[in-house]
Amino acid sequence: MSRLFRVGLVLLILGSCGARDSSAPRNLDNACSILTERPHYSRAFRDAERNWGVETHVLMAMIYQESKFIADNRPPHVYALGVIPTGRQSSALGYSQALDGTWQEYQRDRGGRGSRRTDIRDAADFMGWYMTATVKETGVALNDTRNQYLAYHEGRTGFNRGSYRAKSWLMRISDEVAQRAVMYEAQLRNCRAHR
Numbered sequence: 001m002s003r004l005f006r007v008g009l010v011l012l013i014l015g016s017c018g019a020r021d022s023s024a025p026r027n028l029d030n031a032c033s034i035l036t037e038r039p040h041y042s043r044a045f046r047d048a049e050r051n052w053g054v055e056t057h058v059l060m061a062m063i064y065q066e067s068k069f070i071a072d073n074r075p076p077h078v079y080a081l082g083v084i085p086t087g088r089q090s091s092a093l094g095y096s097q098a099l100d101g102t103w104q105e106y107q108r109d110r111g112g113r114g115s116r117r118t119d120i121r122d123a124a125d126f127m128g129w130y131m132t133a134t135v136k137e138t139g140v141a142l143n144d145t146r147n148q149y150l151a152y153h154e155g156r157t158g159f160n161r162g163s164y165r166a167k168s169w170l171m172r173i174s175d176e177v178a179q180r181a182v183m184y185e186a187q188l189r190n191c192r193a194h195r
Helices: 002-018 031-038 039-052 054-069 100-111 120-138 143-159 168-188
Strands: 077-080 084-088
Touching: 031 039, 031 084, 031 143, 031 168, 039 054, 054 084, 054 120, 054 168, 100 120, 120 143, 143 168
Parallel strands: none
Antiparallel strands: 077 084
């Protein structure tokens, strides 16, 4: 085997390993399927549950809504005059769709400078950190998926002001997130990949 061929083969293997989370898992409606396809997710969710008390099904439902489990997910571009790209709707990035400022606060407080929004372990830890602070600032229980999602989307200050009440679309989505958490919880009860 030529040396060039071996180097190319190694690069191909390494490249396929690194890109494995750039697309969504195949079956987003089945928590067990997601964890079987991506076993490192299960470890990340267990760590977040151990560190913060946030249950896996709650994290999974919120990540589904935020990014559909796509590691490098970003909001769409905004266009001036319908054709000239002027940037993105926000600085949200990754599994958790954390904004730049909130992510930097997490890095200072917990994650360290090396943490990345595109890493499932860091994103799950971030969400646990954020949701725990939500409990302290708003009184919303960790397992109250609907209200945790509203506080996550609007920010804790917006949630406390009730800004979500004027957004019927967001109220509908928060109900969907809560329903997905119930569905994921039922699926995880019989999931070997989650044990």
